[in-house]
Amino acid sequence: MDYNEIETKVKAFLVDELEIDEAKINPDATLKNDLGIDSLEVVDVVVLVENEFGYKMNPEDFKTLKTFGQFCKFLEEKLA
């Protein structure tokens, strides 16, 4: 799965399920401050990643991932 495919899926989830304003979602948007993804939404994201991509994330993953772009890149690497 390439970066664009992952980005499209994650973006659709954030907009449809977490009701995040699509205009705010760009590669440089920070997960916490710009997109408002805190500990509760992280659970949603973890479940999405597991269900959609079959990868189990852990707390350490989120320590290094600050932006939406980094998050999608991370998934691309893990799913390669």
Next chain:
Amino acid sequence: MASSYEHGNWRGHTDGTPWMQRTLVRLLRVIPVEVLYGIVALVIPFYLLFDGRARRAAWKFFRKRLGWSRWRSFWSVYANEWMLGLVVIDRFASYAGKKFRLQTLDKENFDRFSAREEGFVQLFSHIGNSEMAGYFFPSTKTIHVLVYAGETERMMQGRQDLFSQKNVVMVPVQKDMSHIFTLSQALSEGQIASMPADRAFGSPRTVSLTFLGAPAQFPVGPFRLAVAHGVQVNALFVMKTSSRTYRAYHQPLVDVRGKGLSRDAAVEALMKDYVSRLEEMVRQYPLQWFNFYDFWQQ
């Protein structure tokens, strides 16, 4: 000996030094719990005298929330604190090997949930003695219980010793929120995630709901976790009915899955259902309400 409660800056641990708690367990191996019940009854007035915060919170609960008379509230403040003492003694008595009877109501709900391949969320509140359920209910699934990490070694060891035989794993709250991942993982694996639903336990997100006639804050986390995983929620209440007997209530919350609700709407429906059940239980067992802080002014 009582539990210390301080919402917001919550201490959330059982009072008494580790030495005192160890001594209590040793004592309970040789004397009946009823002896300690009597001793606690004598100590409570002094405890109330020096713990103005708990006293005021209990008074407000009986007077304003339940609308009881001054005289009835006065005695209920005492009885409420004494009841907490009994529950804590029972907990240590369990660590000491003492046996209690459990009457189960609607246990088929718990068994039905346990028999499914998917996991479920089990909620408890600070009323009665939910911890006792862990000693009684064998389950084919592992129960992962969220616990405050600041309890004394004696408390944690006592729980661990008893829980390890019952398929119960304790998950301490962590500052890095890794406990959420642990519970999430448990649900992914079809296990049970058990959490308190009356206090914001490790998460600042709350929703204000009417509880006993006034708005109070309830944590969103447990309900959100259930919705994220698409699993059902079971409310557990374990109430003390006599010196050696508890009654357990297993109440499945409304099933919000497959109804086309948004995440927020599903969470809200679950929360409202839980709060209404909690209110019903508190009205039935008012002396077993153990939130000794101003629950309605958070």
